Amino acid sequence: MPTPIPILDLKAQLAQYRDAALAAITRVVDSQSLILGAEVKAFEADLAAYMGLEHAVGVSSGTDALLVALMALGVGPGDEVLTTPFSFFATAGVVARLGATPRFADIDPVTFNLDEAGVRAAIGPKTRAIIPVHLFGQMADLGGLYDDPQAPPIVEDAAQALGATLRGRMTGHHGAATCISFYPTKNLGAFGDAGAVATTDPALAERLRMLRVHGAKPKYFHHEVGGNFRLDALQAAVLAVKLPLLDGWAAGRQANAARYAELFAGSGLVERGLVTPPAATVDGAHVFNQYVIRAARRDVLRAHLAEQGIGTMVYYPGPLHLQPCFAGLGHGPGDFPAAEEACAEALALPIQPELGPDALARVVAAIRGFHRL
Ligand SMILES: Cc1ncc(COP(=O)(O)O)c(C=O)c1O
Structure with missing residues (x-):
């Protein structure tokens, strides 16, 4: 069996920051200040500065970031929140948890993301917020909608896209x-679960900070019902160590994506319709949290690659509108065909910055081998 190429090997990256992370962890352990506090404040300041925003509020996960952001905007029963059917479950799950209804617009098959026309057409009288997901690390291009004062509030799901840009503007703007x-x-x-909500709005930031501690300010005086959405000091300390490395890692991912594009261009796979590499049609920087191709006979190909020691993942095997828990929404197959097709064809290949050209060449050669090219 040749050397495995896993979809992601976190250990391959560890040496770059291990000593600094352990020193930060030791600092937190010695302080015994374990939740929120100075470490979280410091990381929030670093993150806000990185994003060029005034406020970053550390929370317990990306899911809780979405949940508390919608809570802070007042989303609740009777409201609808418009989003994509092609995302991780949390994007729509948080809407339902607040008693609101997820509504979907189909994706652009080229970018896998929502687009302006589709979203505008789906906005209705009950649309209380819009969640564009910047899937796989590329920003959803909602065009003028992002600057439209008439549009419902937009909550960016940048879970996979911290640092990505659209026409020179970073996620968060x-x-x-x-x-x-x-x-x-x-x-x-992080070294576990963690998340953040970033905003320019001081009142919203204040509300987010209150909601993450059960709506209390000061402690034990509860203005509204929030939750425990606090960020641990250990996670904040580790994240503060890793944040300065983020852009370098993104550059490594972009270089690997460019290398894949070259390899696929000379492979014979693209013109035969057997592989469609991710399109760089959006004017902006894709940070390639995932490198997702469309692949013919995806599931059989995946098994073949696994036999060669090559790890892949399917993000996502089923669209949100067809999840059993959303049966009450009344959707059926065919309602959002582009999302459904993406679920049948999308395949994430190894892309992490530590992978060298030989590994990428092996991945493409294995796909060619599967198709006998
Ligand atoms: C698009 C998207 N939204 C939300 C989340 C939820 O983040 P978390 O797993 O940190 O709760 C994730 C990540 O898993 C995600 O990929």
Whole structure:
């Protein structure tokens, strides 16, 4: 069996920051200040500065970032929140948890993301917020909608896209609030669960800070019902160590994506319709949290690659509108055909910056081998 090429090997990156992370962890352990506090404040300041925003509020996960952002905007029963059917479950799950209804617009099959025309057509009288997901690390191009004062509030789901840009503007500058996940597989991963909500709006930031501690200010005086959405000091300390490395890692991912594009261009796979590499049609920087191709006979190909020691993932095997828990929404197959097709064809290939050209060449050669090219 040749050397495995896993979809992601977090250990391959560890040496770059291990000593600094352990020193930060030791500092927190010695302080015994374990939740929120100075470490979280310091990381929030670093993150806000990185994003060029005034406020970043550390929370317990990307899911809780979305949940608390919608709570802060007052989303509740009777409201609808418009989003994509092609995302991680949390994007729509948080809407339902607040008693509101997820509504979907189909994706652009080229970018896998929502687009302006589709979203505008789906906005209705009950649309209380819009969640564009910057899937795989590329920003959803909602065009003029991002600057439209008549549009419902926009909550960017930048869980996979911290640092991505659209026409020179970074994630975080396109809506009322922006939600980030630091789940370990994200480009900036914590040593466990963590997330953040970033905003320019001081009143919203204040409300987010209150909601993450059960709506209390000061402690034990509860103005509204929030939750425990606090960020641990250990996670904040580790994230502060890793944040300065984020852009370098993104550059490594972009270089690997460019290398894949060259390899696929000379492979014979693209013109035969067997592989469609991710399109760089959006004017902006894609940070390639995932490198997702469309692949013919995806599931059989995946098994073939696994036999060669090559790890892949399917993001996502089923669209949100067809999840059993959303049966009450009344959707059926065919309602959002582009999302459904993406679920049948999308395949994430190894892309992490530590992978060298030989590994990428092996991945493409294995796909060619599968198709006998
Ligand atoms: C698009 C998207 N939204 C939300 C989330 C939720 O983030 P978390 O896993 O940190 O709760 C994730 C990540 O898992 C995601 O990829």
